[in-house]
Amino acid sequence: MPAISIIVPIYNVEKYLHKCVDSILDQTFKDFELILVNDGSPDNCGEICNEYSRKDPRVKVIHKKNGGLSDARNAGIDIAEGDYIGFVDSDDWIEPDMYEILFNMCKTNNCEIGSCTYAIYHQNKRIINESHPLTVHNNKQAMEAMLNDELYNEVVCTKLFKRSLFNGLRFTLGIIHEDTAFTYKAIHKCEKVCFIGVPKYNYIKRDDSIMANTKKNVRIDSVLIYEEMYQFIKNDYPQLCDLVALKLTNCSMLALNLMINSNSSNYKTTYYKVVNIMNNYFFRTIKLKNYPFSVKLLLVATKIHPVFYKLIMDFVTLRNKNSKSA
Structure with a gap:
C-alpha cells in the first residue's frame, strides 16, 4: 500500500x-x-x-x-x-x-x-x-x-x-x-x-x-453552501455562528452586486432567492460590531427593493472611490 x-x-x-x-x-x-x-x-x-x-x-x-x-x-x-x-x-x-x-x-x-x-x-x-x-x-x-x-x-x-x-x-x-x-x-x-x-x-x-467565468454568469452556489454550513455549525459549534453568518452575507452581497450590475432581468428570481436567505440572518449580521455601516445600509436596502439597493450600492461605491483618491 x-x-x-x-x-x-x-x-x-x-x-x-x-x-x-x-x-x-x-x-x-x-x-x-x-x-x-x-x-x-x-x-x-x-x-x-x-x-x-x-x-x-x-x-x-x-x-x-x-x-x-x-x-x-x-x-x-x-x-x-x-x-x-x-x-x-x-x-x-x-x-x-x-x-x-x-x-x-x-x-x-x-x-x-x-x-x-x-x-x-x-x-x-x-x-x-x-x-x-x-x-x-x-x-x-x-x-x-x-x-x-x-x-x-x-x-x-x-x-x-x-x-x-x-x-x-x-x-x-x-x-x-x-x-x-x-x-x-x-x-x-x-x-x-x-x-x-x-x-x-x-x-x-x-x-x-x-471561477473566472462564474463572475460573468452569476451563480449562487457559495450562498447555498454557507447557508448549509450555518446549520451545521449551529448544531456543533454554536459559538462560531457569527463567523459563518458574516461569510454568508458577504458572498450574498457579492452575488447581488453582480446581478444588479448585469442590468439583466434574468436574475430577478435568483435575486429574491438570495435576499430571502439573507433575511434569515439579518438580525445576527446587522448587530456585528465590526461590520461597516455602509454594508449594513446595503443590508437594509435588500429588504426594500432592488432599485433602492442599486442606488445605495452606487452611492457606497462612489464614496469608496472618492475616499481612496483623497
Whole structure:
C-alpha cells in the first residue's frame, strides 16, 4: 500500500498537464500512487495520461465520461489505496518537497489533515501567501481559524487528508466552490489538524477558468453552501455562528452586486432567492460590531427593493472611490 494517493482531475489542460504531472513525479517523497482522472477531456490529455502510466508504475489512469471536478475527484477517491490522500489541479504544479513536508507533519503530530499555503500566479505576477510556523489544532480551533481566514483555507489542494476521513464523505456534484462545501466537514471529523505557512502549492489564476467565468454568469452556489454550513455549525459549534453568518452575507452581497450590475432581468428570481436567505440572518449580521455601516445600509436596502439597493450600492461605491483618491 502506498503512503499517499495523489489525485489529479483532468479536463482540457493539455498545455499545462506535463508541468503538473512532472512536479508530482519529481517529489522528494517517493511512496505514493498518482491517480490521473481523465474526465472526458476533448484534447490530447487522455493519451498524455496513458504515456505516463506506461513510463511509471506509480501512475494509474481513469478514463471516464465528463462529470465535472467533483465527480472526477470522487472517482479517484474510490480507487485510492494510500493512507493519506492529496489533490492537485491539473493546471497547477507543486514544489518538490510539498508532500514530504505534509506527510511528516501529519505523522509526527498524529494529525488527520496537514496543510501548507500557496503562491498565486496571475498576469506575470507572483503573490505569496505565507504567514505562520507549524501549528497544531483540535477540530474546534481549526474550524474557527478557517472561518476567520487565519491559517487554514478552504482549498483542498494545499492539504493532505487521512483516507479514513472519506468514509461517508465525498465532494458534492454539480456545484462550484466544492472545496468550501467539503473542507469544513472534513475538519469536523478530525481530532487534530496541522498547518505550516510555507507556499508549496503553485496556483495559476486563469482568465478562462471556471471561477473566472462564474463572475460573468452569476451563480449562487457559495450562498447555498454557507447557508448549509450555518446549520451545521449551529448544531456543533454554536459559538462560531457569527463567523459563518458574516461569510454568508458577504458572498450574498457579492452575488447581488453582480446581478444588479448585469442590468439583466434574468436574475430577478435568483435575486429574491438570495435576499430571502439573507433575511434569515439579518438580525445576527446587522448587530456585528465590526461590520461597516455602509454594508449594513446595503443590508437594509435588500429588504426594500432592488432599485433602492442599486442606488445605495452606487452611492457606497462612489464614496469608496472618492475616499481612496483623497
